[in-house]
Amino acid sequence: MPTTRSTSDVPTLRRRELLLAGAATAAAGGLVVPPPALGDPSPPFDLPAGIAVERRRFENWSGEIVHESVWTAAPRDAEEVLRLVRWAARRGWRLRARGHDHTWAPFAVAPGVAVGRTLLVDTTRHLTGIRVVTGARPRVNAQAGAAMEAILGALAEAGLGLTAVPAPGDLTIGGVLAVGGHGTGIPAVGEQRRDGASYGSISNLVLSLRAVVWDGAQGRYVLRRFHRDDPAIAPLLVNLGAAFVVDVVVRAVRDVPLRCESFLDIPIEELLAPTAGGGRRTLSSFLDRAGRAEIIWYPGTKSPWLKVWTPMRVRPQESRRVEAPYNYPFSDQMPRPVTDLIARAAIAPGGLGRVLGQVMHGATAVGLEATRSSDLWGRSKDTLLYVRPTTLRVTANGYALLTRRENVQPVLARVLAELRRAESAGAPALLGPTEVRVTGLDHPGDCGRDGAVAPALSALRPRPDHPEWDVAIWLDLLTIPGAPGAIARMVAFERWLLAAFDPGEVGVRVEWSKGWGYARKGAWRSRHVLERVIPASFDAGGGRGGWRPTVDALTRLDPHGIFRSPLLDRLLG
Ligand SMILES: Cc1cc2nc3c(=O)[nH]c(=O)nc-3n(C[C@H](O)[C@H](O)[C@H](O)COP(=O)(O)OP(=O)(O)OC[C@H]3O[C@@H](n4cnc5c(N)ncnc54)[C@H](O)[C@@H]3O)c2cc1C
Known part of the structure; x- marks a missing residue:
C-alpha cells in the first residue's frame, strides 16, 4: 500500500x-x-x-x-x-x-x-446473437452486444443461470467483461461450490472469447479466438475497452431459485458492528446463513435496505413467486423528467437534499409493502436483476477491498466510523446511498477449465501473497451529479480509504466502471492514483499478470x- x-x-x-x-x-x-x-x-x-x-x-x-x-x-x-x-x-x-x-x-x-x-x-444493434449449450458443462455463446437480461433469459429457458450478476439487465456482455462486472455473493456456511460456479466476476466465467488483435506476422489486425488456458487471454478478460471483443463463451450452471428477503429494520450500527456474533443481526450473520446480501443505506437514515438472497429449490409459503425481473418498481420506474426534477431539487441550496435519504427510505418501505416485494422467490435472474435505467440517476465512487471473510465486520465498522466522523466534522452531505456488497475472488479454476488463467485486470484477481483473502467487500458512495461539495467529499474519502487499513489485512483496488482517482476537479484525474496506486494494487503480491506486463x-x-x-x-x- x-x-x-x-x-x-x-x-x-x-x-x-x-x-x-x-x-x-x-x-x-x-x-x-x-x-x-x-x-x-x-x-x-x-x-x-x-x-x-x-x-x-x-x-x-x-x-x-x-x-x-x-x-x-x-x-x-x-x-x-x-x-x-x-x-x-x-x-x-x-x-x-x-x-x-x-x-x-x-x-x-x-x-x-x-x-x-x-x-x-x-x-447493441446487430451483435446480439445468443446460443445456449446444455449438457454436463453448460455454457452460453454470446456476441458482445447481447444484453445480460437476454443472456440470462436464454439460460433460464434451459434451466440454467449464473451465481451472481450485475443488478441491471441492460448491460452488454462486452461492456460487463470490459470492466470486470460483478454481482454479490459468497458461499453460505456449508454451501459447496458447484462445478462451473464462480463467486467472482463474470469475466471469471469466460471459457473463450474472440477479439480483434494485431498479428505481427501478417502485419495487420485479425480476428482471433483465445481460450481460457492461454495466458494471452488474461489481459482481455477485463480489458477496459482497450481491446475489441466480438463474442464470448461463458460457463453456466444449473439454476437454483433464490428467495430474496428485504429488511428495513436493522440499525446500521448493528449490521456493521465491529464483531460478528453475539446474536446480533450483523452482515456476516446473513452472509453465513445465505451468502448473498446487499446493503443500500440512504443518507441520514438509521436502518438501511438490506436484501438477502437464499438459494431455495422450493418456494417458502410466505414468499411471493416472481416470474420476471425488476420487482421494485417504486425504486426504478420513474420517468426521466421526475428523476431530473428530484435531482435538481436535491442539489438546490436549502432544497430536498437534507431529507432526500428519509424520503427514499420511506418510499422503499411503502413500496415494498404496496407491491408485496419484501419476500420474493423465483428463478435466480428474476431476483438478481432489479435495477432498470429509469432509476434516479446518481454518480458513484467504487472500490473493492480484498480481505479475509472474518474481516468483513471490522473493516465495514471502520468505514461506518469514518462516514460518521466526516458527517460530524461538517463534510458535505452525500445525496445518495452508501452501498455494500461482498463477493468471492476470481479463482480461475472455478470456470472448470484446467490451466485457466485469472483476469489480469480484475479487481477480484486473487493475491498470491494472501491466499487467506477469500472475499472482496465492494463499497460505493453514491450522490447526485453536481451535488455541492461532492468532489471534495470523494477526494477525502478516497484518501482515507487508501491509507486506512493494514496492507497485510486489506488490499484496495478500484472498481473500474465507477469513480476513482479523485482530484480537485473530479474523478479519474489524480495522477497519484492513476500512475502509482492502481499499478501498485495489481503488482502487489507478485504472480503472473502484474500491471506493466499486462x-x-x-x-x-x-x-x-x-x-x-x-x-x-x-x-x-
Ligand atoms: C444503474 C447502474 C447499475 C450498475 N450496477 C452494476 C452492478 O451491479 N455490478 C457491476 O459490476 N456493474 C454495475 N454497473 C456498471 C456496469 O456494469 C458497467 O458500466 C458496464 O460496463 C456497462 O455495460 P455497457 O454495455 O453499458 O457498456 P458501455 O458503458 O457501453 O461500455 C463500457 C466500456 O466497455 C467497453 N466495451 C463495450 N463493449 C466492448 C467490447 N465488445 N469489447 C471491448 N470493450 C467493450 C466500452 O468501450 C467502454 O469503455 C452499473 C451501472 C449502472 C448505470
Whole structure:
C-alpha cells in the first residue's frame, strides 16, 4: 500500500509514444497512419464498402458525459468489425466499442474532450446473437452486444443461470467483461461450490472469447479466438475497452431459485458492528446463513435496505413467486423528467437534499409493502436483476477491498466510523446511498477449465501473497451529479480509504466502471492514483499478470492504439 498521496490533476493529455511506434510498424507493413488529431471534426472517409456510419448523440447513463454528435457505426458481424479496425489503422482513426453507455468512467469518450477521429462501434444493434449449450458443462455463446437480461433469459429457458450478476439487465456482455462486472455473493456456511460456479466476476466465467488483435506476422489486425488456458487471454478478460471483443463463451450452471428477503429494520450500527456474533443481526450473520446480501443505506437514515438472497429449490409459503425481473418498481420506474426534477431539487441550496435519504427510505418501505416485494422467490435472474435505467440517476465512487471473510465486520465498522466522523466534522452531505456488497475472488479454476488463467485486470484477481483473502467487500458512495461539495467529499474519502487499513489485512483496488482517482476537479484525474496506486494494487503480491506486463500485452495486441481513449492513454501510458 502506498504511504504518500497527492491529488494533483493530470495537467495535459499525453500522446502515446506507442502511436508513433505503431505508425512505424504500420508503415513497415505498407500502411500510412497519421497520428489521430483529437478535435478533427471531419467525417470518416474511404470506409469499407457497405458499412454505414451516422452521427449519433452519446450520453452515458448518469448524464455526466454528453457529446451531441459522434460518428457511429453498427457492424452486422465480426467480419465488419474487423474491416472497420483495419480501416481505422489505415486512416489514423480510433474505434471505441459502445454498449449501453452505462459506465461512469470515461473509458469510451471523455467529457469536454473532442471526439474527432473517434468512431463509436455500437454492438447493441446487430451483435446480439445468443446460443445456449446444455449438457454436463453448460455454457452460453454470446456476441458482445447481447444484453445480460437476454443472456440470462436464454439460460433460464434451459434451466440454467449464473451465481451472481450485475443488478441491471441492460448491460452488454462486452461492456460487463470490459470492466470486470460483478454481482454479490459468497458461499453460505456449508454451501459447496458447484462445478462451473464462480463467486467472482463474470469475466471469471469466460471459457473463450474472440477479439480483434494485431498479428505481427501478417502485419495487420485479425480476428482471433483465445481460450481460457492461454495466458494471452488474461489481459482481455477485463480489458477496459482497450481491446475489441466480438463474442464470448461463458460457463453456466444449473439454476437454483433464490428467495430474496428485504429488511428495513436493522440499525446500521448493528449490521456493521465491529464483531460478528453475539446474536446480533450483523452482515456476516446473513452472509453465513445465505451468502448473498446487499446493503443500500440512504443518507441520514438509521436502518438501511438490506436484501438477502437464499438459494431455495422450493418456494417458502410466505414468499411471493416472481416470474420476471425488476420487482421494485417504486425504486426504478420513474420517468426521466421526475428523476431530473428530484435531482435538481436535491442539489438546490436549502432544497430536498437534507431529507432526500428519509424520503427514499420511506418510499422503499411503502413500496415494498404496496407491491408485496419484501419476500420474493423465483428463478435466480428474476431476483438478481432489479435495477432498470429509469432509476434516479446518481454518480458513484467504487472500490473493492480484498480481505479475509472474518474481516468483513471490522473493516465495514471502520468505514461506518469514518462516514460518521466526516458527517460530524461538517463534510458535505452525500445525496445518495452508501452501498455494500461482498463477493468471492476470481479463482480461475472455478470456470472448470484446467490451466485457466485469472483476469489480469480484475479487481477480484486473487493475491498470491494472501491466499487467506477469500472475499472482496465492494463499497460505493453514491450522490447526485453536481451535488455541492461532492468532489471534495470523494477526494477525502478516497484518501482515507487508501491509507486506512493494514496492507497485510486489506488490499484496495478500484472498481473500474465507477469513480476513482479523485482530484480537485473530479474523478479519474489524480495522477497519484492513476500512475502509482492502481499499478501498485495489481503488482502487489507478485504472480503472473502484474500491471506493466499486462499493459504491454494489451499494447502488443493493439500497437496502433486503435482502441485507446484519453483516459486509457493516461492510465496505460
Ligand atoms: C444503474 C447502474 C447499475 C450498475 N450496477 C452494476 C452492478 O451491479 N455490478 C457491476 O459490476 N456493474 C454495475 N454497473 C456498471 C456496469 O456494469 C458497467 O458500466 C458496464 O460496463 C456497462 O455495460 P455497457 O454495455 O453499458 O457498456 P458501455 O458503458 O457501453 O461500455 C463500457 C466500456 O466497455 C467497453 N466495451 C463495450 N463493449 C466492448 C467490447 N465488445 N469489447 C471491448 N470493450 C467493450 C466500452 O468501450 C467502454 O469503455 C452499473 C451501472 C449502472 C448505470
